[in-house]
Amino acid sequence: MNFDDALARTIYERAALCRAFEEESFRQVQKGNIKFPVYLSAGQEYAPATISAWLERAGVAGRQVFIQHRGHSTYLSFGGDLDKLVLELLGDERGCAYGMGGSASIHSVEAGIYGHDGLMGSHGPIAVGMCYANRKPTLCFTGDAAAEEDYFLAAIGWASTKGLPILFVVEDNNLSILTEKKVRRNWEMDKVARGFEMAAFDLEDDPEQIVARLPGAFERPLLLNVRTHRLFWHAGAGTDSTDIFDRHKAFGERFDAAYVAEVRGRAVKTVEESWQRNLRLCAK
């Protein structure tokens, strides 16, 4: 499958919605409308936006998605309902996890998204078990820290042993809260996965790089370690640095300015309207 302009635009528009959502969530945290820890995924939009767009283009049906705690962008990219996510962040029982999931444990039955229980990396073995049981195309998104969990590594090993149709996506932002990867370990996930006899690649969150590695996914186990750039704090509304590389800005430079402005305007309007609508709903 070629990485053509239509696919690039689909990815960009999806990522723009995710970015607008996280920026608005940032503001809602500051306003005090979100009353529990929020894990914003700004800077990590391109793995889920690219992979979800590619799956649709490739006609992969029946996929099931296991989501990590920093998962707003994954939820939105894979078709989770925007209003239900807003309601969930407001703690409302009409939310996507019935007001029980907060930011970290969102899910969607309709979109085939399975929630995260809060134990780091626990969804790795669960995704593998489900994939084993029904052999459906399975995606497991995780962070670089959760992937260090012993049971997550064991799950990769068993998925390889059984040749399951599963794609592990390690969203590698190099940080566990603020502890850098080099402090925690001297190895890389793609090398570990290859040690388990699994196809694995280490790449930037550049959509072209990601798409280049996806053909053959779900015909065999595959792991992509995608290097991302978390823009905001581990939890809550704040920034750790002002000079973090921004993939969204960089990827937008391939399009003309009018299109970029139009996409951003549409995404911001959609998100703001959803927040206002649902804030009013919850105030009733």
Place this chain on the structure above:
Amino acid sequence: MAEKSPPLREVIKETVRHHLTVENGVALGQCLTAVGWVGGTLPELYEDGGMVEVSMADVAGGGFAVGMALAGRRPIYVIRYQGLNWLNAPSIVNYACKSKEIWRRPCPMFVRSIGMEGAIGPVAGSSHHSLYFRMPGVKIFSPMTPGEYRTVYREFMAEDEVYCVSEHRGSYTNTEELPDLFHEAPNFALFPVSICRFAAKQAAEELAQEGIRVAVHHVFRLKPFAPSREALASLSRARAGGCVLDDDYVDGVAKALAHDLAAATGARMRVLGLQDRSAGFAARVDNLPPNKDQIKALVRDAVGKH
């Protein structure tokens, strides 16, 4: 005359066979198809028949089982020694047991947690059902008879809950049901759990020869714990109160059940289970469940003081 039941071992084996061959279920665990087929409780089936050998990664194994449950395969997850639950239980109690409440996605699974003891050390010995007991979203049973096992499986298939089934290898040869033992005016009432039920029955029979009337109310539904009205009335009549007997440390199921019984009846309750120390392998340092002599001594003491 009722037909005699095959031993519990055979009942479990046929239950698993039915689950795999008729119900499209799956069974998984470590070293299932090796020598012994887990105490003879598994049918000789392999992966293509639904009997799945997982790697020796205990924590991940619990997660694999949860995933299979999410897929609707109603896994029977075999944990060969109950102490291994310390590694296997995290995803079961934190995901499967909570999934229905948090996400309205049921995750029904049947955890076969197998106890044994005697010369097997600090982890593999004893029952550890208290480990699950404190968590929400789980039903806990300890069937020791063929009829109880069939009941538990039938109920499991009729609903969408997580079942923790605390088995004990010492019961596998049992062919008999264990009915409650009532007295008009009992001196004492025992509420035995797991393998203690056999010792409690023996103790009550022998104490009867001494003129001490001991009611025995078997507990195989640990959670939710809902003693029958008849059992509560019996405990209320027992002048010296009662005791919960367990094959686990008493700081768990035993004390919780004793509390509920005391709260419901006002009876003075005691507990007897494993001693509060680690078990060694040698006989002199082992840590075994209450035997009939220890139970008799406790009852004599309680009745004598009253």
